[in-house]
Structure formats: structure tokens, C-alpha cells
């Protein structure tokens with residue numbers, strides 16, 4: 001019996017199934033290998049200077065510890081510092097370090113210091129020398145933190161000009177069984193080196209932020225995806241050319257309206273990245289929040305949405321204009337945390353924008369009007385003095401969320417487009433934002449914006465306006 005099990009496992013470890021596996025090839029550095037069955041390649045969230053590929057593993061469930069963990073695989077190429085790096089041109093101010101620059105700086109120190117920075121909570125447990133396609137490498141087993149729930153199997157190959165790290169994260173209870181052996185067998189056996197296409201030509205440190213983003217996006221494009229660049233946006237898409245072009249057009253046009261309402265103090269050099277998935281399945285597989293139609297991720301600095309034009313063309317672009325506002329205001333003002341009525345209300349203000357005469361201008365956002373009317377009729381609207389101070393959690397409470405969104409939109413729309421009985425009401429939005437940028441304190445900003453304003457009078461006027469929308 002023992003022998004039978006041994007034979008069975010041996011077969012499992014040494015003869016990978018070639019049908020469902022993902023082949024990864026890196027033309028720039030000249031290597032390829034096979035990611036095991038159950039670990040397909042997925043797009044990388046946010047472009048990275050050193051992370052070149054990502055694999056989504058199976059969901060592991062440990063009935064004893066009652067944990068569930070989705071496996072993750074990564075490939076990193078850590079270029080070592082070239083001779084020109086760090087050379088300062090006299091009289092020229094060094095640009096602020098971007099995330100990519102920071103990654104490159106850490107990578108230049110080699111994989112161990114990079115892993116320490118990136119995986120500070122992991123501890124090395126074991127290491128073994130191994131031949132990887134004719135070059136010496138190491139297998140390294142890491143374990144996470146005190147409880148050791150997550151482990152990492154790494155394959156590290158240190159070359160003259162760069163290090164390659166292939167890493168698979170697993171729950172520790174699987175690592176101790178057979179998964180790490182299966183992965184290492186497939187990856188190491190299939191690993192090959194070949195003549196790279198553009199060796200020596202690519203130096204990320206010498207590129208502008210824009211050039212680098214375009215380069216990295218192109219480098220990491222999975223099969224079936226393409227990139228479209230406009231003046232102020234980089235779009236990554238796997239939906240039709242037609243819809244992608246419409247996205248590009250609307251982004252540029254609505255951006256003009258953002259810049260008109262919130263003029264930038266200095267030119268915005270950051271690249272605004274937008275990901276458009278062909279359908280909801282691709283969108284969710286990417287890791288999008290299940291109840292969302294689109295989202296802005298400040299962490300990965302990208303707007304993510306999907307092509308829903310088959311069910312409703314207007315919806316897709318309303319979502320785009322809303323989320324692109326969050327993205328714009330991030331680059332315009334830095335990371336701010338306004339009250340939700342301001343943040344979501346303004347997002348919806350742009351969702352409702354109307355295109356006429358070659359430009360976007362104000363318009364009613366018809367998604368919100370039925371809910372608003374009903375809430376007014378049933379006397380379910382939230383008093384202004386409360387909703388203006390709601391935390392995000394209060395605003396998002398499932399039973400009142402749609403009323404909050406409708407009210408937030410109509411308040412912003414009223415303050416911008418309504419015929420205001422008092423002149424000072426017209427300054428509320430601008431005063432709020434200015435104070436928020438200055439103090440980064442939304443309560444102070446609101447107190448300042450509402451100073452001297454009779455909130456009951458404002459509410460009565462807003463209700464009259466909202467009732468006619």
C-alpha cells in the first residue's frame with residue numbers, strides 16, 4: 001500500500017498535465033517556464049516596474065483551521081543597478097520618486113533586500129541549490145509571521161544584470177504536503193533560457209513616468225488585450241475597438257469639464273490609467289468588488305470597469321464619468337477623504353453630464369431621480385444637517401444607501417445648477433474643498449463651508465428644487 005502511494009505521488013510530481021497549464025515567456029530577459037495546472041496567468045493589478053506576471057491559484061480550504069486562502073503566484077525581474085543609475089545632471093532637480101522608482105531602487109539591491117522590503121513579515125525556513133535551465137538557482141521556502149498560516153515557495157536565479165524570482169504563495173498546511181513539490185517540479189523542469197530580444201536597450205530609470213507606464217502596460221499585456229493612448233489617459237482593454245475608442249473620447253471630453261470646475265494648480269503629469277474589461281466575468285475575475293459597476297483604486301492607481309453596453313450603453317459611460325472623477329480629483333488634490341455626499345454627489349454630477357456641441361456640460365442624472373422623488377413623497381429623505389456629516393459607513397448602510405446617493409447627487413446639483421436664493425450658498429462646495437485641501441480635516445472643512453448658513457432654510461429650498469427634478 002505504501003509503495004502504491006509513493007508511485008502515485010511520484011507520477012503526480014514529475015509528469016505535469018500539459019493541457020491546462022499556463023506558459024509564461026519573457027522576451028525582454030529571455031526566459032520561459034510553465035505554471036502548473038490550476039495556476040493560470042491573470043492581469044497584474046497596477047503596473048509595476050519589477051512584477052512581470054501573476055498567476056491565480058486554487059482556493060485552498062483548511063477544515064481544521066477553518067481558513068480559506070486563494071493561492072497567488074508572481075514573477076519578478078529585479079534589474080541590478082546599471083552604471084548610469086544615480087548619475088545627477090548638474091543643476092537639475094531630481095524628480096520626486098514615483099512608486100515605480102521606489103520599486104526599482106529596492107530591486108537594484110538584489111532580491112534578498114527586495115523581499116525583505118516587500119515581504120517583511122516572511123521568514124526564511126529552508127533553501128536548496130538547484131540547476132535552472134543551466135544556471136544556478138535556489139529554492140527558498142518562506143513562512144509568514146508568528147502563526148505561519150501562509151507560506152511561500154520561491155525560485156531565485158541571480159544573473160549578472162538581473163535576478164529572477166518566481167514565487168507561489170500557499171497556505172502552510174498545503175506547503176507541508178505536496179503542492180510546493182508539484183509546483184517546483186513543473187516550474188524548474190520546464191524553465192528555459194533563450195536569446196532575449198532587446199537586451200540592453202531598455203532602461204526604465206531613464207524613462208518619463210508616462211513612457212514607463214506605457215512600456216510596462218505593453219510588456220505585461222495578457223493575450224487578447226490591447227493598449228490605447230490618448231493625451232491624458234492610457235487605456236487597457238479586451239473589449240471591442242469601437243467601445244474602447246468611445247471610452248477614450250469620453251474620458252478626454254469629461255476631463256475638460258473636470259479641469260474647468262477644478263482647475264489644476266500645476267500641470268498634472270501623472271498618467272491616468274483605465275482598464276476596460278469585455279464583460280462582467282472578466283471584471284470580477286480581476287478582483288473587482290462584486291456589487292460594483294466600476295471602481296477607482298488609489299492603491300494601484302487605476303480605474304477599472306467593464307463593457308456593459310450590450311445591456312445599456314448609457315450606464316457604461318455614466319459609470320466611467322463617475323469613476324474618472326474620483327481618479328482626477330486624486331491627481332488634482334492628492335489623497336483626500338471628503339464626506340460621501342461631496343465625493344459621490346460630484347461623481348454623479350459628472351455621470352449626468354450632457355454632451356452637446358462637442359463638449360460636456362451640466363445635466364440631470366436620471367438614475368437618481370426616481371429614488372429621490374419617492375423618498376420626498378414618503379418623507380424618507382435624510383435631514384441635511386445629518387447627511388452632510390454622515391461617515392462613509394453611515395452613507396453606505398444598505399437600507400438607505402440609494403437614498404443617500406440620490407440626495408448627495410441632488411445636493412451637489414442644486415448647489416451648482418439651482419437658482420440659489422442666497423449668494424453664499426453658491427460658495428459652499430468651493431469653500432468646502434479649499435478648506436479640506438488645506439486642513440485634510442473634513443469636519444473642519446464642513447464647519448467652515450456652512451459657517452453663517454441657516455441649514456433649515458437651505459434644506460427647504462433644496463427640497464423645493466429636488467421635488468421638481
Ligand SMILES: [Zn+2]
Nearest residue numbers: 326343344347
Ligand atoms: Zn463613487
